[in-house]
């Protein structure tokens with residue numbers, strides 16, 4: 595597979611390559627083909643039952659709140675324990691917001707490379723989801739490995755293990771947003787960065803989630819400094835909660851940047 599082409603955006607969604615969002619860079623060509631096929635299926639006759647509507651609403655609430663608040667908490671934690679990263683991010687954000695209103699335009703937000711890198715590294719290092727599960731509908735040969743996955747056999751994709759493999763991420767337990775900066779992104783192999791899953795059943799709200807996370811970070815950092823305190827656990831300890839990994843305890847101090855915030 596030509597990783598260069600993949601990571602520069604050839605043959606991918608039309609908005610890929612127009613911004614710095616890391617999640618755009620992770621698909622292979624096979625992936626794009628499958629996506630096209632799935633969305634070509636005629637859905638005109640499909641009707642949702644009441645149970646299906648209720649189930650969807652429930653999953654939206656469950657999948658939506660816990661993951662976003664968890665990602666934000668983990669990111670704020672990393673900024674508190676890595677003050678150099680926080681300062682660099684603050685400088686980038688401060689230079690991008692409107693000096694009079696303190697607002698930031700949508701396009702500008704999507705084009706801030708360090709903000710994207712910090713968010714991407716948070717989602718790599720603190721993978722929220724436990725293994726992704728898939729059930730193949732037909733037998734599938736795994737390249738030249740001699741392994742065939744049988745139809746109906748459950749396949750578990752261990753996101754945390756992949757995100758912490760030395761093979762894909764040197765020094766995997768270190769928080770290093772620079773891995774996801776534009777000049778380094780081509781080193782990341784397709785399908786090794788999976789915070790939102792992959793394929794036609796990946797996270798439906800990936801763009802929305804990143805947007806709200808980035809926007810919240812921008813406004814938080816403009817007003818507050820995030821500081822490590824005696825209660826801050828380094829490293830974080832995790833526990834399992836429903837289908838996700840969450841911090842056992844996450845404490846930091848939040849200080850106003852300016853006197854007027856007091």
Ligand code: HEM
Pocket residue numbers: 653654655657658659661662665717722723726727788789790791792793794795796797798799800802803
């Ligand atoms: C940082 C935030 C989030 C992360 C890391 C995340 C991660 C994930 C992951 C790993 C999956 C499974 C994908 C797969 O099996 O390939 C998933 C599915 C899903 N997510 Fe998210 N998610 C986030 C935010 C949200 C939000 C805000 C919503 C809703 C507003 C949402 C709704 C869903 C739904 C409905 C599914 C199931 C999709 C399906 O089965 O077709 N997620 N998410």
